[in-house]
Amino acid sequence: MIGHLAKLGGWGLQALTRLGRAHLLLLPMMRGLLDILRRPRLLLDQVFSVGVLTILIIAVAGLFVGMVLGLQGYYILSRFGGETALGLMVAASLVRELGPVLTALLFAGRAGSALTAEIGLMKATEQLSGLEMMAVNPEHRVLAPRFFAGFLSVPLLAALFSMLGVIGGWMVGGGMLGVDQGAFWNGMQNGIDFREDVINGVIKSVVFGFVCTWIAIFQGYDCVPTSEGVSRATTRTVVHSSLAVLGLDFVLTALMFS
């Protein structure tokens, strides 16, 4: 019994230590912003690899999610004769919830895991040590540009996801199921509140972008520098990011819409 308790305590301490290290990493990454301002090229390169290369999966997923929403929404709304509210339903679901959440989950799977693997392998192949010995701070030179690139990319990707989702919903609702197109767009325009819906959605995606990128970078930087260590860190990135996004979504939704 005592042994189990000691083990549990050990795990708890380990988790807290890691959490502390993750927070300590934020400070040098923030300081790295000065380097980025001096050399914006560092950030642009990472925005390309973290953000631009994630566009395809976000675009395809957004389109299909919107199409499914259009289809499901139509079947439910048509029971009450409320097909004209389809545009509002699709847009509200996407802008408030599905856009930020699914974008963050896809980002964690595609870009977050890649970030962890890249940084972990840089550590395993002594590239980060090499930078230190060349008097270059890897936290400023390697981590900070990736962090800010992820932080900036997620809200933009979420906006793209929502936009393509609305188009997907319109293609199914307006194109295939014969919902009045004027009602579809008008309902959306009248029902969506910029501050209540759009801004809150943007805030969510900013928070998710921050958390997902932070987790990915920390896991890579803190991993055991072996092939197994990098593999475990990559898995942890996806699991921790997904759980963090879903948990934070509940908290943010409760705060914003209650």
Place this chain on the structure above:
Amino acid sequence: MSEAESNNPTPPLVRIRGLRFRRGSRWIFDGVDLDIPRGKVTAIMGPSGTGKTTLLKLIGGQLRPDEGSIEVDGENVHALKTPELYRLRMRMGMLFQSGALLTDISVFDNVAFPLREHTRLTESMIRKLVLLKLEAVGLRGARDLMPSELSGGMARRVALARAIALDPMMIMYDEPFTGQDPISMGALVQLIRMLNDAARISSVVVSHDVAETLRIADQVYVISDGKVVESGSPAQLRESGGDWTRQFIQGLPDGPVPFHYPAAPLREDILEVSS
């Protein structure tokens, strides 16, 4: 004042006193005193796991000792603030065992990297310097290759060109000969000696490749069990009467470092399984 210091009035480039460092409960270094002279090739030898690479990381300030001091060019490495430490590192080159080249940029950009980071030279000047450094290691023609296209030996030579890009006062070589074919090894041996003599760089070579290291070293320290067990010129070490040094230099499978990992007697182990 140690005997080495009284014979040589020039203060050593690296001066280590009372170094103690541990990982977990195991002491990697337990009271190491060591001087690395200027302008010489100093070899630090010992079997795998004795902390040779750790010693280089301690000298470079990447690790902090539990006790003792390490001075490089008169500066106490572990008393320096980060900007001062980084300024000192700009005068130290390090060749990692893996080369540690940045894999997403070409050979040329790898060598140009420290110049672009730390100088305000024009691109045309950087180009000339990079080509000269690559010429010195015989790889000017490989400047457009990516690190993944290089052999292990070539990668280390590129890493060496990068290490000398800022004309450092010393270079630390971490196991430079491990896993090299005889031709690459010969090239590296020659390069280390040539760079040391031509550019008047002080070299610290950490290795367990006895023949190659003794060929180029001016002074050798042998480390075992967290202590310096012997030091001297390669000739003195070859003639050493110490059991440990003789086993290491001659590559004998058994001796003070036993062939068998500590275990219960074989008879007991076998009988236990049979019963």
